[in-house]
Amino acid sequence: MRWHPEIYGCIVLLAIFCSASSVRRDTPCAARATNVSVVCVCNATYCDEITRVSPPRGLFYVYTSSNAGLRFFKTSGVLSQYGPRKPYCTTVLDLDLSTRHQTVEGFGGAVTDSAGMTWANISNPQLKEYLIRSYFGNTGIEYNMLRLPIAATDFSPRLYSYSDEPENQTTLTNFSLAPEDYEYKIPMIKAAMKVATDELHIVGSAWGSPLWMKTKPNFTGTEQIKEEYYGAFAEYHYKFIEHYAAQGIDIWGLTTVNEPLSGLMSLGNNNRVTWTAQGLGTWIAEHLGPMIRNSPFKDVKILTGDDQRMCVPLWFNLVVSETPAALDYIDGVAVHFYFDDFTPPEMLTEPLKNYPGKFVLYTESSFGVDETPHVYFGSWDRAQQYARNIIEDLNYNVIGWIDWNLCLNPQGGPSWLPTALDAAIIIFAENNEFIKQPMFYALGHFSKFLPRGSIRVEKVQHSPCKEKVDSVTFVTPRGTVVTVLQNDVALPAFLSSAHSTSGLVSKILRT
Structure with a gap:
C-alpha cells in the first residue's frame, strides 16, 4: 500500500489548516508568555490534557504545536480535499507501507x-x-x-x-x-x-x-x-x-x-x-x-x-x-x-x-x-x-x-x-x-502517538522547496499511520499570528 500526503509550501501548518474542520478540543494549555514562546502552567486545580483519537477511514487528525503557542492543537480533515495549491511549492511524502523497518x-x-x-x-x-x-x-x-x-x-x-x-x-x-x-x-x-x-x-x-x-x-x-x-x-x-x-x-x-x-x-x-x-x-x-x-x-x-x-x-x-x-x-x-x-x-x-x-x-x-x-x-x-x-x-x-x-x-x-x-x-x-x-x-x-509496537515504514520525501520539513512515519498497532513532521520556517504573512510560525505536527490516518 502506498500513500502520498502532500505538504504545501513546505510549511505543514498551511496545508493542515486550509480546510480542516475542528474536532473536540481537550483541556487547553494555560499559557504564560515568555520572551521567546509560551510555557503551560499547571496548578492544583488546572492542568492541560490531550487525548489521542483514531480517525475513521478516509479522514486524518492533526495535532500541532508551534512557536506561537499552539500545543497539541487538534483538527481533522479529509484526505481527498488536499490537492496542489499554488503559488506554494509542494513537498510530497511517498510512503510505502509494505516496506518496514524497526519496531x-x-x-x-x-x-x-x-x-x-x-x-x-x-x-x-x-x-x-x-x-x-x-x-x-x-x-x-x-x-x-x-x-x-x-x-x-x-x-x-x-x-x-x-x-x-x-x-x-x-x-x-x-x-x-x-x-x-x-x-x-x-x-x-x-x-x-x-x-x-x-x-x-x-x-x-x-x-x-x-x-x-x-x-x-x-x-x-x-x-x-x-x-x-x-x-x-x-x-x-x-x-x-x-x-x-x-x-x-x-x-x-x-x-x-x-x-x-x-x-x-x-x-x-x-x-x-x-x-x-x-x-x-x-x-x-x-x-x-x-x-x-x-x-x-x-x-x-x-x-x-x-x-x-x-x-x-x-x-x-x-x-x-x-x-x-x-x-x-x-x-x-x-x-x-x-x-x-x-x-x-x-x-x-x-x-x-x-x-x-x-x-x-x-x-x-x-x-x-x-x-x-x-x-x-x-x-x-x-x-x-x-x-x-x-x-x-x-x-x-x-x-x-x-x-x-x-x-x-x-x-x-x-x-x-x-x-x-x-x-x-x-x-x-x-x-x-x-x-x-x-x-x-x-x-x-x-x-503520545507512537505506542510500543509501532513500525517505521519506508518514506521518500520530494521537496523542491528551499525550506526543510523533517518527517518520520510509522504504522501503529492500532491500525493507523502516524507521520510526525517538524518545519523550521514561518508561514506566509496573510495567516493569523497564531499560525505564522514554525511548528511540530503529528498526523494520524487510518490504514
Missing part, C-alpha cells in the same frame, strides 16, 4: 534523585498527581520507558553507592538501597506505574561503584574497576535488579555504566567508572552476562555504551573485537544525544549492520550544562532540536528515546555539583505550580 520500544525520561526530590517537594497531592498523569496517563503524553540510576548521579544531593561499607566484601551481603530510593525514586515510579497506559520498561544505569572496587578510592577521575572485583561489580548490578524487584518494580534493561569515555578522557567532575574496551568486554563476557542470563532475571537486556553517538564503534565494535564472547550477551547499544550535531547519523547503523537483532536506544538527552540560561523558560529552539534529533534517530533505526530528568527546580537542580540543566517540566514548589516547557510537547509528539 518502537518506547519513550520516556529519568527518575533521578533530583527529579524524585523535586516532585516530593510538591505539597499539594493533586498537583503531584497532575505531573505524573501529564507524563504517563492516558490524558498525558503516555511515557512507557524510564531510566533509573543505580545509586548516585550528578543529579543527586550527595555521592553514595549501595555498598559503601564494609570494604572488600565481594559477596555484597551489605548491599542496600539508599534513603533516596525509598523516599524519592520508588514512590515516583510506583505513582507512574498506577496511571501508565503500558508497561513501564525501566533501564538501570550506574554512574559509579563502591569506592573500594576502584583502582583509587575516588568518585570522580579516571579510576577503573579492579579486575579482582569484576565479579563483585556484576553482583552489584544483579542485587540492584533483585532489590527493585522486591519493591514490585521490574528492570527491563541494564547499561554497562554511564558515559565511560568521560573517565578515559577525564572529562568533567562527574561521578563515574572508567572502562577500556578490553576491560568492558571481559566484564560483560565473563561476569555480568553469565550472571544475568543464569538468573531469574535472564531476560533483562544488556546495553553496552551508554555514551555519545560517536562512541558506538568504540563500545560495540571494539569491545566485540577484543572479546568476541561478549557479543553473546549484548542486546543493544545505548546512546546519548550530546554532540549529535557533529556526528553523522550513519554512526547509528553502520557499526551494527552486520549484527542483525542488535538495537540502538537513546538513553539520555538534555540542555543547559554549558549554556546560558541553564533553564530557558519557553525555549522553542530546544524543543525543535529535540524534535529534529528524534526524527533523525528514528529514521536511522533507533527503537526509543529517553530524556534526562523528568523534572527539576527553577534553578535547574538540585545537584551535588555546581551545575544545572533544563527539563521538560520545571516545578515551582513554593507557588504550588509547575510549568511544561516546549520540550515537553516536542517529546509528546512522539511518545
Whole structure:
C-alpha cells in the first residue's frame, strides 16, 4: 500500500489548516508568555490534557504545536480535499507501507534523585498527581520507558553507592538501597506505574561503584574497576535488579555504566567508572552476562555504551573485537544525544549492520550544562532540536528515546555539583505550580502517538522547496499511520499570528 500526503509550501501548518474542520478540543494549555514562546502552567486545580483519537477511514487528525503557542492543537480533515495549491511549492511524502523497518520500544525520561526530590517537594497531592498523569496517563503524553540510576548521579544531593561499607566484601551481603530510593525514586515510579497506559520498561544505569572496587578510592577521575572485583561489580548490578524487584518494580534493561569515555578522557567532575574496551568486554563476557542470563532475571537486556553517538564503534565494535564472547550477551547499544550535531547519523547503523537483532536506544538527552540560561523558560529552539534529533534517530533505526530528568527546580537542580540543566517540566514548589516547557510537547509528539509496537515504514520525501520539513512515519498497532513532521520556517504573512510560525505536527490516518 502506498500513500502520498502532500505538504504545501513546505510549511505543514498551511496545508493542515486550509480546510480542516475542528474536532473536540481537550483541556487547553494555560499559557504564560515568555520572551521567546509560551510555557503551560499547571496548578492544583488546572492542568492541560490531550487525548489521542483514531480517525475513521478516509479522514486524518492533526495535532500541532508551534512557536506561537499552539500545543497539541487538534483538527481533522479529509484526505481527498488536499490537492496542489499554488503559488506554494509542494513537498510530497511517498510512503510505502509494505516496506518496514524497526519496531518502537518506547519513550520516556529519568527518575533521578533530583527529579524524585523535586516532585516530593510538591505539597499539594493533586498537583503531584497532575505531573505524573501529564507524563504517563492516558490524558498525558503516555511515557512507557524510564531510566533509573543505580545509586548516585550528578543529579543527586550527595555521592553514595549501595555498598559503601564494609570494604572488600565481594559477596555484597551489605548491599542496600539508599534513603533516596525509598523516599524519592520508588514512590515516583510506583505513582507512574498506577496511571501508565503500558508497561513501564525501566533501564538501570550506574554512574559509579563502591569506592573500594576502584583502582583509587575516588568518585570522580579516571579510576577503573579492579579486575579482582569484576565479579563483585556484576553482583552489584544483579542485587540492584533483585532489590527493585522486591519493591514490585521490574528492570527491563541494564547499561554497562554511564558515559565511560568521560573517565578515559577525564572529562568533567562527574561521578563515574572508567572502562577500556578490553576491560568492558571481559566484564560483560565473563561476569555480568553469565550472571544475568543464569538468573531469574535472564531476560533483562544488556546495553553496552551508554555514551555519545560517536562512541558506538568504540563500545560495540571494539569491545566485540577484543572479546568476541561478549557479543553473546549484548542486546543493544545505548546512546546519548550530546554532540549529535557533529556526528553523522550513519554512526547509528553502520557499526551494527552486520549484527542483525542488535538495537540502538537513546538513553539520555538534555540542555543547559554549558549554556546560558541553564533553564530557558519557553525555549522553542530546544524543543525543535529535540524534535529534529528524534526524527533523525528514528529514521536511522533507533527503537526509543529517553530524556534526562523528568523534572527539576527553577534553578535547574538540585545537584551535588555546581551545575544545572533544563527539563521538560520545571516545578515551582513554593507557588504550588509547575510549568511544561516546549520540550515537553516536542517529546509528546512522539511518545503520545507512537505506542510500543509501532513500525517505521519506508518514506521518500520530494521537496523542491528551499525550506526543510523533517518527517518520520510509522504504522501503529492500532491500525493507523502516524507521520510526525517538524518545519523550521514561518508561514506566509496573510495567516493569523497564531499560525505564522514554525511548528511540530503529528498526523494520524487510518490504514
